[in-house]
Amino acid sequence: MPKLQLAGWDNDPHSIAEQRTITDGRIVPVGKGFVRKPPKRVDYLLRYRRDFDLAVVEAKAGYKTAADAVQQARTYAEMLDLKFAYATNGADIIEIDYFTGTETRVADYPTPDQLWQRYQEGVGLTKPQSVEQLLAPYNHTQAKSERYYQQIAINRTVEAILKGQDRLLLTMATGTGKTFVAFQICWKLWSSRWNRTGEHRRPRILYLADRNILVDQPKDGLFAAFGDARYKIESGEVVQSREMYFAIYQALAEDERRLGLFKSFPPDFFDLVIVDECHRGSARDDSSWRAILNYFSLAYQLGMTATPLRDDNRDTYVYFGNPIYEYSLRQGIEDGFLAPYRVHRVITQWDAAGWRPNRDELDRYGRAIPDDEYQTKDFERVIALRARTQAIAHHLAEFLKKTDRFAKTIVFCVDQEHASEIREALINLNSDLVAQHPDYVCRVTSEEGQIGRGHLSRFQDVETKSPVVLTTSQLLTTGVDAPTCKNVVLARVVGSMSEFKQIIGRGTRLRDDYGKLWFNIIDYTGSATRLFADPSFDGDPTRITEEVITEEGETTTITETTTEEDEPEASPEVVEPPAGEPRKFYFDGGQVEVVAHLVHEIDPNGRQLRVVRYADYAAEAVRTLSPSAQDLRARWANAEQRNEIIQALAERGISFEELAEQAKQPDADPFDLLCHLAFNAPLRTRRERAQRLRQERKDFFEKYSPEAREILDELLEKYAQHGDAQFVLPDVLHVPPISPSIGKPPQVRARHHAQG
Structure with a gap:
């Protein structure tokens, strides 16, 4: 120093x-x-x-x-x-x-x-003006300070712009603060009077996205610091006297009814164009919105996305170039800035084996259902199965009852009709709470309009108790900041990795102060399990469980040890309904059960998913800490080393309570349970251990007075009932089943010393 x-x-x-x-x-x-x-x-x-x-x-x-x-x-x-x-x-x-x-x-x-x-x-930055612009301070009126990766993204972007790089890309996982980064970039450039031509004026910046929520939230939130410099282009009106513009493509683009509003601005009007969620819109070669970026080609253009390079977003990377900075979901979870998650794979009987109509089976409109074997990807698209929808809703309702009925939950459905049916089913299954909170379950799709946006706004508010469950189809896949969302439910097939990451992002935000530290992905279609197996996925789950549910929502749990994922088989071609009729068939009969609970863990190198039993995973963790039962016993006998083992197991996600439950050994001593699982040692219950001590160490008990032996007997009984977690002296002497007649610890010690 x-x-x-x-x-x-x-x-x-x-x-x-x-x-x-x-x-x-x-x-x-x-x-x-x-x-x-x-x-x-x-x-x-x-x-x-x-x-x-x-x-x-x-x-x-x-x-x-x-x-x-x-x-x-x-x-x-x-x-x-x-x-x-x-x-x-x-x-x-x-x-x-x-x-x-x-x-x-x-x-x-x-x-x-x-x-x-x-x-x-x-x-290579030598111009005095550029140097000062790079050093321009951030806006520190925000309550939060920038994280290290946000500072890198901000400074790298500004530095690249000052060096003349006019096409830039930032790839940052959902929930890592892309909007905050964009705001600070704009603030540094705006406050330091950077612009494309080098004139003494503030830059004109366009913030572009494909949904109103993606521009309204930043405009009215973080970017409020720009004050009257802000302006949203909408309703066909053009104002050219502002500096911080916001717009959706739809408000600027041309169609058969009107000339594109973007042409009302000169091509060189904007100095910087920021394209949020750029993988979904104007960067695609075949996008009708590409004309907007081409028209403003003289401007510096910054794309922001959450998805790394893949076949389905290659155009984005071709247009903007390689990212100048990447911060992945995996890294965000590793750093503790994003919430980890558990994946529950739930399979109905019809999803597992397919569904085929009986001969001459009619749907609810009296139409003959084409004879084919329908698979998960066909459900709710070609054939709507009421029993399956009811089974999914019943299982989800039971899941919430077992965990937290007020845990905020988003259910992604096949279409708006499917979202309505699941909403109705969940309302009836939670009628006790709906009676108290009429908006406990709400559908939020494009059809709800302003009413749906109101439901969404209350759902996002961390202080508001309801709505608790939102059902949707496409509307909430992106741009929804719901920091206390604890359950992301997949009731539809997600085929795109880009879309999958966006959906997962609804739950990755952390709110320690509201107890939101991880979240659940409840997958009824196999999308999560399949996409996690993709080598390009960069954020492995803490655990994946797989359940099988009955029509009544009851769960049967099985455990498998395979490490391979089978590719889903293609479903045969199905017959679409005739024109003018409902676009899918509706089958309201039948019964369906939930049939599967696999546990997927990350292998020791932290990269590849494998399917293991929880007990096997724990056993392997124990063997990495102690190579033999003798070594584990020696370390366990030392209180400090025992705490180190317990902490090391906890950091691997292993709790004794859950391990005993999974191993179906609720009465086992923790040490015996670890030795049994890791080294195949004999397993004893706590009561057997206590009884063995009484029998084999009679000399130890006999050297104490009758009163002291009574205390020891009651301590052993406490251990047999509750385990060594309760066995902490002197606290253990203060709680039952220690007899009140024995007295308080000081009295016990006094009598013990008096009796020698």
């Missing part, structure tokens, strides 16, 4: 951020609770300005060498996108320069101006 101070790093505006925490620590669900892994923390950050870090310093104790800190310094520098890092033990300093690729031992730290000059030369 004295050497850093001597180099001027504690003088305003330069600063030293000491012991800076940069992540929150991954959340690991454990049974019905959770643990957080330790966050990552850097020793020192050297900042040229409050919003611009230049270097990281990793310091070791004086008895170690500076070289001992090199790898950690590199790890943090690369994570924080810094070009300089320093490893030190206080006396010696090793400088790591990412521009030159060298490690050099130096006597002193460079001054802030020296390091800043080296940075400018390294990135």
Whole structure:
């Protein structure tokens, strides 16, 4: 620290951020609770300005060498996108320069101006005006400060624009704050008067999306800091006197009835165009909206998306180029900024085996149903099966009853009609709550219009108790910030990875203060299981369970150990209803049961999903901590080491309560259960252990007075009933079943000493 101070790093505006925490620590669900892994923390950050870090310093104790800190310094520098890092033990300093690729031992730290000059030369940014624009401060009126990856995205984007790169792409997982990043980029450029032509004026920026909710939320929320500079282009009106414009493609595009409103602006009007959710719209070669981006081709254009490169969004990457920064769902979960999730794979009998009508079977309109074997992808598209819809609704209602009936839930259905039917079924299955909260279950689709937006707004409000369950089809797949959403339900097939990630994103936001630390994906169609198996998926679930449900919603649970996913077979071609008739067949009879509960875990390298039994997963975890039963016994006998084992298992998502339940051994001692699962040791109940102690160690009990033996007997009884979690002295003496006649702990000790 004295050497850093001597180099001027504690003088305003330069600063030293000491012991800076940069992540929150991954959340690991454990049974019905959770643990957080330790966050990552850097020793020192050297900042040229409050919003611009230049270097990281990793310091070791004086008895170690500076070289001992090199790898950690590199790890943090690369994570924080810094070009300089320093490893030190206080006396010696090793400088790591990412521009030159060298490690050099130096006597002193460079001054802030020296390091800043080296940075400018390294990135090729030499114009004084551009330098000041890069250093323009963020807007700090927001309650939250930027996270490390957001700062990287903001600074990289502004730096690229200042260097003349006019097509840019940011790929950031849903829930990681793309809108916040876009706002700070706009603020830096706007407040520093950057523009495409270099004139002395503020830039004109267009924020473009394909849904009103995607432009209204930022315009009225984060971007409110721009005040009267904001303007939304709508209703065919054009105003050219503002600087921060918002629009949806539909308001600008041309169609058979009108000339495109975008042509009311000169082609060189905008300096920057930001395209939110760019994978879905104007970047596609065959999109009718592409004409808007082509018309404003002179503007710098920034695309934002949550989905990495895939076949179904290749046009986006061809148009905008490779991302200048990527932050994945996997990384967000690992850092503890996004919620992990559990996946419940639920299979009805008809989804498992297909459904085929009986001979001359008629639908509710008296039409003959074509004789084919219908599969999951046909349900609610070609054939609507009321019994299946009822079974799904019943299972979901029971799931909420077992977990939390007020856990906010979004159900993605096949179409608006399907969303209406599931809504009706859920209302009838939760009539007790609907009587108290009439909007407990609501449908939110395009047909609801303003009423639906009202339901959605209340659903998003963390302070509002209802609506609790929203049923929808396509409307809520993107752009819906619902931070307390705890259940994402797939009642329709999701074929696109891009759409799947958007849907998953409805639940990834964290709200520690409201108990939202992870969420459930309840999958009735197999979409989640299939897409998790895709090698390009970048955010593995904490666990996947698979259930089979009956028509009444009852669950039978089975466990499998296969590690391969079967490709779904293609369903045969089906006959569409004649023109003019309802577009699908409706079958209201039959009975269907729920039939499957698999547990999918991440393998030791953290990348590939495998299907394992929970008990097998726990056993493997125990063997990684202790190679033998003897080693585990020795460590378990030491209270400190026992706590370390319990903590290590918790960080792997293993709770004794859940393990005993899964193994169907509710009365087992935790140590015996671990030894039995990991090393095939004999399994005893707690009562058997207690009885064995009484029989084999009679000499231990006989050396105490009758009163003391009574206390020991009652302590053993407490252990037999509740386990060693209750066996904490002296607290155990305060609660039943210790007899009140024995007295309080001080009285017990006094009598014990008096009796010798």
